[in-house]
Amino acid sequence: MFSWDDSPDLNITPLVDVMLVLMAILMITAPTITFQEQIDLPQGSKTVKVEKPKTLTIRMDKNRKIYLNRDTYDLDTFADDFVNQSVKFDKKSEVYIRADEMLKYKDVMYLLKSVKAAGFVKVSLITL
Numbered sequence: 578m579f580s581w582d583d584s585p586d587l588n589i590t591p592l593v594d595v596m597l598v599l600m601a602i603l604m605i606t607a608p609t610i611t612f613q614e615q616i617d618l619p620q621g622s623k624t625v626k627v628e629k630p631k632t633l634t635i636r637m638d639k640n641r642k643i644y645l646n647r648d649t650y651d652l653d654t655f656a657d658d659f660v661n662q663s664v665k666f667d668k669k670s671e672v673y674i675r676a677d678e679m680l681k682y683k684d685v686m687y688l689l690k691s692v693k694a695a696g697f698v699k700v701s702l703i704t705l
Contacts, residue, residue, distance in 0.1 A: 632673060633645075639677040659691055672701070
């Protein structure tokens with residue numbers, strides 16, 4: 578028999594579970610939403626071209642022979658020869674040094690010091 582005086586118990590556990598799942602979905606997807614706004618960018622000058630910086634690669638093999646472009650140098654005379662050859666190159670260009678792993682540390686550092694002494698600032702050692 579049904580009586581209007583009975584107070585029914587409401588079970589809100591399923592409602593809370595559903596709301597927590599929806600909140601978790603919202604928290605995961607909200608950072609990935611991207612908004613696209615239509616904006617008009619100002620016109621820039623088309624006369625300036627961005628040039629790729631010039632690079633210079635110097636290689637030294639395990640016999641202490643140094644290769645610069647098509648020229649070959651000995652380590653003993655490289656410092657003087659490179660100073661003479663450096664007038665052909667832009668001092669702002671990046672210089673990459675590749676050296677054999679069997680070389681002594683002092684030989685590679687001598688090569689690095691010689692390149693920096695010639696006036697190049699951006700000098701890097703290349704490794705595998």
